[in-house]
Amino acid sequence: MSSERVDRxxxxxxxxxxxxxxPADVLALKYAQxxxxxxxxxxxxxxxxxxxxxxxxxxxxGFKLLDSHDVIGAQSTLFVGVKPLRQxxxxxxxxxxxxxxTSLAGAAPGxxxxxxxxxxxxxxxxxxxxxxxxxxxxxxxxxxGDIPAALQYITIVDRNRGRANRLDExxxxxxxxxxxxxxxxxxxxxxxQDQTDRLRTAGYASAAKPNIFVxxxxxxxxxxxxHYGIQGAVNAAGYLCERADLSxxxxxxxxxxxxxxxxxxxxxxxxxxxxxxxxxxxGYAWGCGKPTILLVRDSxxxxxDVKGQRCLVYKRIKDLEANLHNELKSLQLLPxx
Numbered sequence: 353m354s355s356e357r358v359d360r361x362x363x364x365x366x367x368x369x370x371x372x373x374x375p376a377d378v379l380a381l382k383y384a385q386x387x388x389x390x391x392x393x394x395x396x397x398x399x400x401x402x403x404x405x406x407x408x409x410x411x412x413x414g415f416k417l418l419d420s421h422d423v424i425g426a427q428s429t430l431f432v433g434v435k436p437l438r439q440x441x442x443x444x445x446x447x448x449x450x451x452x453x454t455s456l457a458g459a460a461p462g463x464x465x466x467x468x469x470x471x472x473x474x475x476x477x478x479x480x481x482x483x484x485x486x487x488x489x490x491x492x493x494x495x496x497g498d499i500p501a502a503l504q505y506i507t508i509v510d511r512n513r514g515r516a517n518r519l520d521e522x523x524x525x526x527x528x529x530x531x532x533x534x535x536x537x538x539x540x541x542x543x544x545q546d547q548t549d550r551l552r553t554a555g556y557a558s559a560a561k562p563n564i565f566v567x568x569x570x571x572x573x574x575x576x577x578x579h580y581g582i583q584g585a586v587n588a589a590g591y592l593c594e595r596a597d598l599s600x601x602x603x604x605x606x607x608x609x610x611x612x613x614x615x616x617x618x619x620x621x622x623x624x625x626x627x628x629x630x631x632x633x634x635g636y637a638w639g640c641g642k643p644t645i646l647l648v649r650d651s652x653x654x655x656x657d658v659k660g661q662r663c664l665v666y667k668r669i670k671d672l673e674a675n676l677h678n679e680l681k682s683l684q685l686l687p688x689x
Contacts, residue, residue, distance in 0.1 A: 361531040362494060364487070364506045366523050368516035371509040372397075372424045376467035378417070378460060379426035380452040383409050384437045390469055391431065397423035409433070415455040426467055430455060437475055438608045442485045445471050446555030449489025453499045463500040467507045470519060476612075478563070478592035479583065483508075483519050485555035487526065494532050514579060526550065563592035565616035567633035569625050581672035582620060582647075589680040591617060596633075613637050618683065620676070623658065624649040631655065645679055647672065 371379060371390050381391040398405050401421050410416045410433030417430050432451050434440055440448075448471065456463050472482025490506060493499050510516040523530070526547045543551070564586050568574055578595070586593040594616075596609045613619060619637040621630055623646055637644050646663040648654055654663065664679060666672035 360534040362499075362503055362506060362534060363531050364490065364508070364523065364527060365530055366508045366510070366516055366520040368511070368513045369509050370511050371467060371469050374425045374467050374507065374509050376426040376465045376507065377463045378428045378430050378456060378465075379420070379424060379467045380430040380432065380456075381469070382434045382440070382448055382471060383431045384434050384440055385412070386436065388437065389474060394420075394424055394429055398429075413451075415451065415459070417455070417459045428460065430459075440471070442472070442477065442481055442555040442558035444555075445477075445482055445485040446489040446492070449486045450492040451489075453490060453493035453503075456500045456503075457493075457498050461501045464502045465505045465507070466500075466503065467509055470508055470510055470515070473515065476595045478587075478594055479515065479518065479579075480522055480587060481554070481558055481561070481592050483522055484526070484550060485558065487523070488551045488554040491532065491551055494534065497534075499534075514576075518579075558592070561592050562590065562617040563594055563615070564618045564620055565612050565633075565637075566593060566595040566620045566622070567630045567637075568595065568620075568622035569627040569630060571625070574622070574624070576669055577622065577624075577672065581666070581669040582622075582676060585673045585676040585680060586620070588677060589684065591680075609633060610636060613642060614640055616642060618642065618680070619644045620647065621645070622647040623655075623663070624653055626653050626655055631658075634658070643683060645676070645683075647676075 372393055381394065383391060387395055395405065398418070398421065401423055403421065405418060408416050408418070410431055412433045412435055414433040415430060417428055420426055420429050430452060432448055432455065434448055435444055452466070452468065456466070470483055471486060473479040508519065510519065527543070566578065566582055568578060583593045594612060596612065613633065613636055619642045621634045621644060623630060634644060646658060646661055648663050648665055649667070651663065651665050664675050666675065
């Protein structure tokens with residue numbers, strides 16, 4: 353009898369593209385008890401094809417696998433029922449990713465290629481922490497062996513090129529060869545200790561990590577300011593970087609915003625364009641006694657409410673990142689109340 357062992361792996365990659373067009377066996381989506389983004393687009397296309405599926409969308413912890421009827425690139429769509437978006441945090445992202453694979457293990461064991469989108473950054477959670485939580489959930493299912501028997505590839509698709517590139521770099525640091533062994537005892541074997549520790553705690557320990565809440569206008573022209581001027585400096589200082597994307601929620605979200613601000617270690621507010629929502633969030637942060645760093649592209653844009661306050665003025669994003677890094681470093685040296 354031969355003692356030679358044949359190793360099997362699942363390969364995980366991040367790709368820039370449109371999840372609606374990406375060819376895969378299954379596209380897995382969350383259903384947060386309401387429709388947003390990609391899941392809304394898929395449902396709209398299915399309904400347009402005459403499919404009466406709204407009543408089939410799953411409750412929390414449930415799932416539903418549907419034929420895509422050629423309206424998207426994937427042959428089937430898996431909807432996993434999760435908590436409403438305001439309650440869908442890092443731990444829930446990890447649980448969602450595991451649920452995707454365990455659901456397909458029974459419902460579609462022949463799935464060879466699974467596609468996913470990244471959850472969290474689109475509605476304000478820290479990009480890297482969200483990605484690590486999602487990756488950890490996939491590891492959980494793979495290490496337990498509760499996955500489709502035929503699974504070979506998992507592709508995380510993001511239509512934002514910058515984000516796809518950042519997540520690809522992060523994946524290469526955590527999983528250098530992009531492969532996870534399909535032997536539960538060896539799933540973490542080829543990872544370094546730092547990567548193993550990060551994946552074991554991702555999502556579960558997130559709530560205890562210090563975080564910075566960013567108040568800023570949600571405009572396309574401000575995206576690079578956030579991703580390359582603010583987010584990098586905040587993460588480098590050891591904080592999660594969160595914000596509230598008002599377009600991702602329905603109804604009154606101020607309760608969600610207040611909770612995020614009250615739990616934040618610091619607040620960073622970009623007052624460029626004099627957005628009234630940003631000023632409202634600054635006022636609440638001051639009322640909570642939160643240390644607040646004010647930013648603006650042009651001091652002439654400041655309203656009288658803050659003209660007497662110290663404000664970091666920036667012209668270039670690179671200068672903003674450097675100045676913000678120094679500001680955070682100095683604040684970390686001050687005793688916290």
